[in-house]
Amino acid sequence: MSRITSAALAVTSALALVAGTAAAAVAAPAPGPAAEAKVAPVDWKPCNPDPSQPDPKIYDCAVYQVPLDYDHPNGETTGIAMMRRRASDPAKRIGSLFLNPGGPGGSGYLWATTARFGKDVQDRFDLVGFDPRGVARSNPLKCFTTDEEAAAVNDRMVGVPVTRAEIAQTIDATEDYSDACSRNAGPLIEHMSTINVVRDLDRMRRAVGDSKLNFAGFSYGTLIGATYAGMYPDKVRALIVDGNVDPNLRMHNGVEYDRQRAAGFEVALAEFLKRCQAAGAPRCAFGDGDTRAKFDAARDHLRTNPVTLPDGTQVTLSNFTSQVANALYSQARQAPIAKSLQALHQVINAQAAPAAAAQGLAAAPAAVDPAVVEDAKALAAPVPNALREALPETPYSADDSYYGVNCQDKPYPSNPWTLANLAKPWEKESPTFGRYQAFDGPTCASWPAPARDAERFTGPWNRKTATPVMVIGNLYDPATNYGFSQRMQRQLGNAVLVSVDVVEHCAVGRSTELGKLVTDYLLNQKAPAPGQLLKPDTEAFPPIA
Template structure:
């Protein structure tokens, strides 16, 4: 079975041979630089909002949406809230209308996370995570935040060909010195392209501004208070809104939470702890697999040892399977992390691991030296695009992360951190370190940006519902505990599940959420414990 190329994984990236003590001192010195502070409590934002004109989605974004179910609109917001006369950003929204308009009680905005993920499809398919009674009484609105997808997409490349050429030498999990050197050079070239091509929105792609935009969107619907569901990074957007505009919060559900305090104060430490959380989820996955030999094809008394053998073998170079397909350490690491985050892929992952272990075991005791990953990271389809093909992606995820999270502007630090983190988190530490490498040379600096770093404790009229999986590989459970603790008013629902986010996967958590959104009952003051609908094995 061929392993898929790595997707954009939300973990960090690596440094070079500087001493760890020096690295820590350098990080501390940089993180103490002043940051542009947000107004502690905002009573208004930019120009007054006006009602939007809802139209068929095909007329706005050209997507095939059933007009009997949903419609779309564009709402313009200031690009720079400090200088609203300098231009606006068009934000695209999709509204899934309440299925029982006569009983409609309000609007729920949804954000699927990322940062940099489009919210249009999330709203359109809201039945995947919301009860029919909630959908009957609420319009559900998904939107593309500034710089994302249809909302003035922030792009660092002019064509898909430029992207393929620029990405060919960037190895997500570089091990050899040559791989690390190429990745450092290619990443610097990437951020140079961002400086040339991303445009005037680049320094304004922050969660603070996205929260201000969200208030503009709320006002455009006529709702006095915000109804909101945020997943993953969307929990940071929700928490930011709740502390900028606490009196305007109606119901708010945050599922798969970040630690807002750590994320806004120390990007590297936040990323290191995320990698450690992914290791915890992997350990629990392997434990449950070993305990279920009848249904887990990778089970055995030595499940952990077999996994480590695959990973350590891939550190030496790519592995060719009997069917001729090839995988690399980068693809393997991304495949495992992505599969852990999605419970429906847990059995498939076990089969893939079994096949890989069989291939490793069949190799000679001392395999020949392998070539480094190099351009294998890029899919063949990406590497052979025709000249002039428009750039299909956007770079909003990197933009938000590099402006929201403080990172030192010292690329040589990343290989050092990668080696150190790999010792602590042997499967995910190296990838986690190198993922944030673009932030070391990002052309807009975080300490000059409009960014929000607290306070986080302003009370809201109703408690915020915080949901956390105990073995979340993307945003670890401790982050959900932290979110519930630091918010001015919050209740925590814990789900004993391996996977990222719980809504739609746990009838228990869904029932608590439904009662909360319909105003029937707030979550229990002492929190609640839930289980998933389906176990991993």
């Protein structure tokens, strides 16, 4: 391990916090030290997370009822689906470790089976995964009644709309989406903000019999963790936040938060291309030549000319951008995406060759290898919704919790064209992801339960916990840039930042060095020394044996 150098910190210089944000909602009052109200215990039942495999006899499941509206705690309830992996050494059990994978809208139910935490943690803790309210198995928020009805709206949305017609079509579709939510989602749509998830989490903490919370939150889950620390600082035993949001910015200015997310994706992309070129071909298939110039040429070509492959499949700017973004989330996807990028580069050049040959500028083109075409096809596929599980045998198999949470948490203008008009200037700052990120917000402009009407926790985030919060940030995290993790550490009242030198989203389970620090923290409440810079266990482009 090493200390973070000034050069490493410089990757976030373009991501500095912009002064001035939207008006804050009133912060929810944190509870005092009064005695806790008792809640019903969780009624666990044995279950098997994978019925195709022998029952390991270590898992239990439950649906725990919590108030739908905490202003009316004795009124209607909603169920939270929970799974636990019982501690392997019950005699030395410390308590429960609650887990959230992010999203928002990510299903955490099966995270009870996660291998991100080592044997020592599994011996001493019950691992508890849960689907937050409105997600997957927990009374999923549903804006449509059938998959066909959803497709009729969603298929009209262009992920990276460029022309005026594409933009208008996309905005019309987002408004129809919001109208469907208004008709079909029911009262839960008004109670999806993070403050409610945190209240649910505190109820579950009491319901499993823990006097204090042990929690690991990833990505959006870091907002859950930070909010818990802000609301219940005296109830924190150990809290890990990995791949962090900037809580203050996210809850006060959704537009600026999204702009800085786009810049973070650009930083991660630049580092991916740099490391690919340094590795060279064949370790990185795209590493032959100037990776930056090749990438930019392909992206700019797609902006006006979708590439039609020999079998009729089209690579569009939208799918290209989402596939590249998806690959930056995980080192394991980066060698495959490099292979696809090289294939697309070859196809574009081959398709341009006939015109050049006709003008005497190049030799007649050779046919493109079918294997190359197959590699390029990966860039044509839509990216599935990450961390979300489609439950079988339902007329509408998805849920709409992503916007259900985001639109209640993040303040946006009420006119979707205000956001659409930001796409062009954002694209100048962030050529690959500026327009892509600008069109994540218009749905919230017309959302039937927007942030301006919701009860939200907007800080302060600086209340001190007895044990420092363990903040983990990757230097080149695409989705939650490293500057967000730095700000999370500063905003919390008592926190230590550990950094990992990797292009990836979140780090726990990816570094043996980090795993040792995590284990010591959870078991012994020993905060890591500040300023550590760790390495992952693997490289995206390892040497070829």
